[in-house]
Amino acid sequence: MKQCRFALILDKLGCASEKHASTLDVFCSVCTNFAKNGEGSMTDRKKVFRFKQFTVVNDQAAMRVGTDGVLLGAWCSVDGAAHVLDVGTGTGVIALMVAQRNDAALIDAIDLDATAAEVCRINFAASPWAERLTAIHSDVNGYNPGHGYDLIVCNPPFFGNGVLPQDSARSIARHNQTLTIEQLISNAARLLTATGRLAMVTPADACALVRRCVVQAGLQIQRTTQVCPVEGRPPKRVLWEIGANVTAGEVVADTLCIENNNPRQYSARYLALCRDFYLNM
Numbered sequence: 001m002k003q004c005r006f007a008l009i010l011d012k013l014g015c016a017s018e019k020h021a022s023t024l025d026v027f028c029s030v031c032t033n034f035a036k037n038g039e040g041s042m043t044d045r046k047k048v049f050r051f052k053q054f055t056v057v058n059d060q061a062a063m064r065v066g067t068d069g070v071l072l073g074a075w076c077s078v079d080g081a082a083h084v085l086d087v088g089t090g091t092g093v094i095a096l097m098v099a100q101r102n103d104a105a106l107i108d109a110i111d112l113d114a115t116a117a118e119v120c121r122i123n124f125a126a127s128p129w130a131e132r133l134t135a136i137h138s139d140v141n142g143y144n145p146g147h148g149y150d151l152i153v154c155n156p157p158f159f160g161n162g163v164l165p166q167d168s169a170r171s172i173a174r175h176n177q178t179l180t181i182e183q184l185i186s187n188a189a190r191l192l193t194a195t196g197r198l199a200m201v202t203p204a205d206a207c208a209l210v211r212r213c214v215v216q217a218g219l220q221i222q223r224t225t226q227v228c229p230v231e232g233r234p235p236k237r238v239l240w241e242i243g244a245n246v247t248a249g250e251v252v253a254d255t256l257c258i259e260n261n262n263p264r265q266y267s268a269r270y271l272a273l274c275r276d277f278y279l280n281m
Helices: 002-013 018-037 042-047 067-075 093-101 114-125 168-174 181-191 204-216 268-274
Strands: 048-050 055-057 083-087 106-111 133-137 149-154 192-203 220-230 237-243 252-259
Touching: 055 114, 067 093, 067 192, 067 237, 067 268, 083 093, 083 181, 093 106, 093 114, 093 133, 093 149, 106 114, 114 133, 149 181, 181 192, 181 204, 192 204, 204 220, 204 237, 252 268
Parallel strands: 083 106, 083 149, 106 133, 149 192, 220 252
Antiparallel strands: 048 055, 192 237, 220 237
């Protein structure tokens, strides 16, 4: 089983380099353990993250699968999006979620880090939607695909100040030294179609900056969701949908609590958003 799946993914990738083979060996070994035993070891789960309809190598990209990315992939509106761009894709998890939710979209996923782009390519090749997913090693600053996008999704680097991680790839993924919110929004304005939209997640304390950048780029906020970790606590994140259509209606704003306060359990809305993806929901 392992050899068959290994060969199938290599065939989709169109190459059999030693670097790809090493990553794929991890992928296929862990998937084989899951298939045989119904679950993997803790080490397996750190290496590979399994969702209901796809699996991703999770230990070789600078940033692993996390709540922010999964929330964005489940929350963003994908209806009518024929061409989608995932900026700073990492493992490719958001692009894969969009592919699961929209069975017609062609999805490009770009990352400045070469290793992340390679891991993303492997994750795409192993998915049911490989023919619609393309991983690209590129910087969004200056990226020019020759066409516009109906949807751009991004879980951008958050941290503007402080000590940078020694790992340069992790530093790029976590800190906005290579992609600021201003750059993301201005590039979105350049790359979106006339009715396209940008969906992204930011820290709650970045709201004023986001609103200022949206105005400067000639875009309009269409929908926001403040995300609270627990009911009754202040929001930590904000999900944004920003449109190129300046004639859109009033902003739709609401709040999502990941957990209820009493009893401490996942909220009904969080479960509704994520149950199509997480295994144990």
